[in-house]
Amino acid sequence: MRLHVGCAQWTHAAWPQPSREKLRSYASWCNAVESNTTFYATPSQTTVAGWAAQTPADFRFVVKLPQLISHERRLSGVEVELRAFLSAIEPLADRNHALWIQLPASFSPTDLGSLAAFLHQAPRGYRYAVEVRHPAFFDEPRTAELLERVLARVDAEWVPFDTVTLFQHRPTSLAERDAWMKKPRVVRRTRALTAHPIVRYIGRDDVQQTVDGWAYLVDSVVNWLGEGRSPTVFLHTPDNVEALGLARRFHSDVRSRVPALAPLPEPVEVDPPTLF
Template sequence: MSVLRVGCPMWAHRPWVGPFYPSGTKPGTELALYTTWCNAVEGNTTFYAEPSVATVEKWAEQSPDTFRFAFKLPRLITHDKRLHDVATEVRSFLDVIEPLGDRVGPVQVQLPPSFGPDDVEILLGFLRRLPADRSWALELRHLGFFENTAARERVDRVCTDRGIARVVLDTRPLHAGPVDSDAAIEEKRTKPAVPVLTDVAGPHPIVRVIGEDRPDGTMAGLLAWVPQVVEWLADGRTPYVFVHQPENLHSPGLARAFHAAVADEVDDLEPLPEPAGQTSMF
């Protein structure tokens, strides 16, 4: 069957208790419930620090084999050391998440907006040294990589040769919508409006749709991706679509609604699990 992975940036979000998780859900138990709503997660927690062995073992216990974590490399590697001399840190991270086995989806290399075409040599060297036994995805945020054709083409060639996916950051719904919360103001400040490019998607393209406070505005942004995702599925790819909102109040329901919209167009799409507990969509 065709597989579309959908999810959110996290699973332990306490405002989801009631709308999505049963009342009384205890902290630390949310992952098992989340895996009944979505079949993937970004796992932003690893961006801030490498998890402990005990934490990873807990994640393995709470997630089924069919679930996928699209972890981000720790910011120590991408933002602090900016890919310089990070072989030890990359290997340490991969060793820590190894107990999750096939639950580990594409590992995301999210670079800061200050990492631009002037750093292309260090980037290309880093990409070429990534272990081939893991799936990888690269997110670029410096506008120079979208405007500088030569630098972008060099990166694209390496990604294509090594099967590295490109992460598409779609902030159009965020920047088009009204600002209703302090979180939305912060999101607009930190999430750049970079061009949306899908020509080098790789075998497991990742789309991060950054929505607005209102669920209907975010849903409209998601629905714009249905034709592209249908095309990727027809090509035999496994897309990942992650839903963000400034406060992420409705994200699990929006992710499922997007999956349902694609299922209306793809007859053999693997279904999502039945949600445990509450069944509010948004």
């Protein structure tokens, strides 16, 4: 029985991390991470091998496909680029938990054929997770059902980005105001399609508001674990200052109700900086 938790990044100026090997330090706090850097460019195999070397065997990356594939080409005519990307991330081996296909808000129900074709032609042996942002997928039950059918054909997961807590109150900081402008405002999803549900939850810069808002998600994760599923939950806040500790707190909240859940590692202590 395992719950993976993590953040949207593995380094932050406010987190207690050494000057080098920040990923190794992060992996002593959390057992998963969103690999957002791959969205902007395909890394070298050497770089990815370094990621693998800094993480234990049971650590999990949810690796975002490059924007060239998902946004610019919109999943069409990308066979060469996809092969190159999969070759680059080979060093992750089993640490590669899922290939994360984050689609732009303009990717609408009329584009479902492109998604279906991409998933049908994509190499087997990988787990695929799709994040959509067009409102129709959330507001129209028939459209949601069509998307679920496309995903079910290849046992792919629908990744919800839960922003309900973020939008419950007006912004009180620059970071929250920025998040209000950029994050999707859609209804909450609690339905898992596969044995490996993935949820991205964004709260507020206020810790208590963030914790209060995830009560439903603790319930969902407890239920999923009871059903034999292995969920992954990523904790965000607008400024992500407290995200590292919040990820561990979420895991602790679930473990208080599921004592058999494997614990997270103990964080590695970071020596304070010295003058010499």
